[in-house]
Amino acid sequence: MNIETMETHAxxxxxxxxxxxxxxxAVEAASEGGVSVAIVGKSLLGKAHTVMAEGGAAASIGNVDAPDSWQTHFYDTMKSGHYINNYRTVEVFAKEAPARVLELEQWGAVFDRTPEGRIMQRAFGGHSFRRLAHIGDRTGMELLRTLQYKAISMDIKVFQEVTITRLLMDGSRVAGAMGYYRADGHFILLKAKAIVLATGGWGKVYKVTSNSWESTGDGAAMAYRIGADLKDMEMVQFHPTGMVWPPGVAGLLVTEGVRGEGGLLYNSEKERFMKRYDPERQELSTRDVVARSIFKEVQAGRGTPHGGAWLDISHKKADFIKQKLPGMYEQILTLGDIDITKQPFEVAPTCHYQMGGVQAHAETCATTVPGLFAAGEVACGLHGANRLGGNSLADILVFGRRAGIAARDYATSLKKAPEIDDTQVEAEVARILEPFNRPDGENPYAIHQELQEAMSTHAAIVRSEDDLKVGLNKILSLKERAKRMGIKGGRVYNPGWHAVFDVENMLLLSELIVRGALERKESRGGHWRSDYPDELPEMGKWNFVHQYSEDGDRITRVPVPEMPPELAEICARPVAPGREKVAGSSQVPPRKE
Amino acid sequence: MADEFILSIFRGDADGGQEVEYRVPRVEGMVVLDAVHHVQAHEAQDLAVRWNCKAAHCGSCSAEINGVPKLMCKTRLDEYEGQTVHIQPMKTFPIIKDLVTDVSWNYEVAKKIPAFHPTVAAPFRMQQWDVDRIQEFHHCIECFLCQDVCHVLRDHQEKSQYYGPRFMVKMAEFEMHPMDRADRIPQIKNEGGIGLCNVTKCCTSVCPQHIHITDNAIIPLKERVADRYYDPIRNFFRKLGGKGDESQPE
Structure with missing residues (x-):
């Protein structure tokens, strides 16, 4: 027992x-001083999955298309989410996104410019106006780097490469977290009055994914285990354009910016098939529609040699492509041996984002556990059944800030710091070390691989009752085997050991995805059931909430919050606000073919 | 074309270690990191390697491949057809285990960089040509390969004297921002130690983001330092004006 090497902070x-x-x-929580703030990451600072966001941050600043407004952004986001979003979350989001983007400029982010010298905005799928503030095709990196340097200039304690394995409780409220340093394996206990979960998604449950290794859903799984409600878990986004070939890079993201800048999709018969599936928006339809269309083309025998579609931007000037999409140009040239300024390349859907997650209050990001707040991909409410591209980067800014404020207010309102009894800590220490007792136990990498196979085969872009049930059984038997996961080696930077906890979290969340998918007997947004191919008005009235119980997952239907008349009126309009004058013309800005 | 690649990966820690040979089945288009992952999943669960995105966006998987500092995720194995591929951790930083090094010194330096300091409120009016120059610096993924190869840091261990190329790029990013109003030149010269760079451009040659670190960041900063401190004509007028204090030359 190495409990004596435990480091404790409050x-x-x-x-x-x-x-x-x-x-x-963290920046917001620390902004007024007088509150001690710490941030914990599983990786080094500045390496989080945010760096992978490419296309831009959606905000109705209206620098390029002046008629854009929060109402239009609201309209687009609700429509794309197929109206199971929390309307209030969307309203707050659409109203605040512009200020959050502009604030980044104040902190050093340098966006691409319009000819007038303002922040440039680009077109993206499902957005009625050119709305995505961007920096080439590396917007996420710019956001992350800007926030990283802002944070280190403030009084914020940063813990890097620390795995958190459990949230600790004082009665019914959250009281801290514990885990260990990855570098040397020594324990760390972090006591806290308020905790913000900002742990991202769990795209690593699928084999073909754009997500980095970190996306294992630790926060969502830990929150569920202490009683937080999870919602809409069946809603998984498959991004239409992941790389397909060579196999080593399958799933790697090709930004929607390629289509935003004029890229076109073709099948093996050189047909612009998106004209058939969505005549109005074509390539700039929402991600659920484009991903499904590519999938259907491949099923119909019109796929590319490696089972995808052709994406072609080579009709644009080489200099333009290299300026607007420098990362894509280099990525596909280096890893795929294809020069995108000269020829088309193969793309296919790749798991990209979780719309579902920890239920969070629209204004405070509060979860159902007192003291616990959630923001970003781990949270649920904004995106409904399908996320719009560019809404995620704006999401993390708007709700990151709001969670920071709410956590700070909650912490300062507490009269007495929560207490953590030793039994919780001792039990967790024993659990963390257990895999070392089984050097010949189940290999966590093998379990992970089998889980990815099961999810990709039975619960991916197309689903059916029979398939989902087979998938569920596979997951449940893997869960049994996972109880015997074991590892070799010591506690110093041992990735096998780290994988044990990742795999446990992914098994749990995979089970919830499949159970949610079984429950939603319709097709809506990212959730496509071949046995229930239609979107059903009756099902659109419900969100599915998952709760932990001793006997397993408990799913309840809760009504989707009903919009007040002024918002319902916006959604009921036949055309997006601001586009009335151009009604009848194309939904998207004019494009050269 | 062989149906497998031969890797020789450093296994060990601060107490020493040696390269261990592994054979990995060929998959078309595979990169070095894929092969390392294969070894980890099948032969050595505890093989330590740092990585995140596997797409050259995060800059985590820096290593020395056949002696050259590179990102493992961006280095194709078929570049080494017929050769054993030697994979070593970065040499400039203390080793933790196998391919993972302790890069915390870089984060200590990062904290010394004064934050961006505009005196007007956003939204800014800036033309694209105003920002083209600094946007190049924003491409940095903080892989620290430039720090690894910099001989001031690597061979002379002058970490206390020089911030290294990465942070000269960061300094340049703020210094050349049209809206930044902080005076960064004294820090660049003194604590930053820009004078120690003797322009061998090794950093530029290993940068996976192709940032012209030496030409576009370090040399212009050196020029600003020289203008401030070593221009004889300016110095003459400065002395006439009675402003001889080096740290407050203007």
Whole structure:
């Protein structure tokens, strides 16, 4: 027992996750001083999955298309989410996104410019106006780096490469977190009055994914285990354009910016098939529609040699492509041996984002556990059944800040710091070390691989009752085997050991995805059931909430919050606000073919 | 074309270690990091390697491949057809285990960089040509390969004297921002130690983001330092004006 090597700290606000949402929350929590703030990341600072966001941050600043407004952004986001979003979350988001983007400029972010010298905005799928503030095709990196340097200039304690394995409780409220340093394996106990979960998604449950290794859903799984409600878990986004070939890079993201800048999709018969599936928006339809269309083309035998579609931007000038999409140009040239300024390349859907997650209050990001707040991909409410591209980077800014404020207010309102009894800590220490007792136990990497196979085969872009049930059984038997996961080696930087906890979290969340998918007997947004191919008005009235119980997952239907008349009126309009004058013309800005 | 690649990966820690040979089945288009992952999943669960995105965006998987500092995720194995691929951790930083080094010194330096300091409120009016120059510096993924190869840091261990190329790029990013109003030149010269760079451009040659570190960041900063401190004509007028204090030359 190495409990004597445990390091203990206490903070008013503890932020778990050092991506964009976590950093934005920490910056806000620390902004007024007088509150101690810490941020914990599983990786080094500045490496979080936010760096992978490419296309831009959606905000109705209206620098390029003046008629844009929060109402239009609201309209687009609700429509794309197929109206199971929390309307109030969307309203707050659409109203605040412009200020959050502009604030980044104040902190050193340098966006691309319009000819007038303002922040440039680009077109993206499902957005009625050119709305995405961007920096070439590396917007996420710019956001993360800006927030990272802002955070280190403030009084915020940063813990890098720390795995958190459990949230600790004082009665029914959250009281801290514990885990260990990855570098040497020594334990760390972090006491806190308030905790912000900003731990991102769990795209690593699928084999073909754009997500980095970190996306294992630790925060969502830990929150569920202490009783937080999870919602809409079946809603998984498959991004239409992941790389397909060579196999080593399958799933790697090709930014929607390629289509935003004029890229076109073709099938093996050189047909612009998106004209058939969505005549109005075509390539700039929403991600659920484009991903499904590519999938259907491949099923119909019109796929590319490696089972995808052709994406072509070579009709644009080489200099333009290299300026607007420098990362894509280089990535596809280096890893795929293809020069995108000269020829088309193959793309296919790749798991990209979780719309579902920890239920969070629209204004405070409060979860159902007192003291616990959630922001960013781990949270649920904004995106409904399908996320719009560019809404995620704006999401982390708007709700990162709001979670920071709410956590700070909650922490300062507490009369007495929560207490953590030793039994919780001792039990967790024993659990963390257990895999070392089984050097010949189940290999966590093998379990992970089998889980990814099961999810990709039975619960991916197309689903059916029979398939989902087979998938569920596979997951449940893997869960049994996972109880015997074991590892070799010591506690110093041992990735096998780290993988054990990642795999446990992914198994749990995979089970919830499948159970949610079984429950939603319709097709809506990212959730496509071949046995229930239609979107059903009756099902659109419900969100599915998952709760932990001793006997397993408990799913309840809760009504989707009903919009007040002034918002319902916006959604009921036949055309997006601001586009009335151009009604009848194309939904998207004019494009050269 | 062989149906497998031969890797020789450093295994060890601060107490020493040696390269261990592994054979990995060929998959078309595979990169070094794929092969390392294969070894980890099948032969050595505890093989330590740092990585995140596997797409050259995060800058985590820096290592020395056949002696050259590179990102493992961006280095194709078929570049080494017929050769054993030697994979070593970065040499400039203390080793933790196998391919993972302790890069915390870089984060200590990062904290010394004064934050961006505009005196007007956003939204800014700046033309694209105003920002083209600094946007190049924003491409940095903080992989620290430039720090690894910099001989001031690597061979002379002058970490206390020089911030290194990465942080000269960061300094340049703020210094050349049209809206920044902080005076960064004294720090660049003194604590930053820009004078120790003797322009061998090794940093530029290893940068996976192709940032012209030496030409576009370090040399212009050196010029600003020289203008401030070593221009004889300016110095003459400065002395006439009675402003001889080096740290407050203007």
């Amino acid at each position: 903070f008013d606000v503890l932020v778990l996750g050092s991506g964009g949402a976590g950093l934005r929350a």
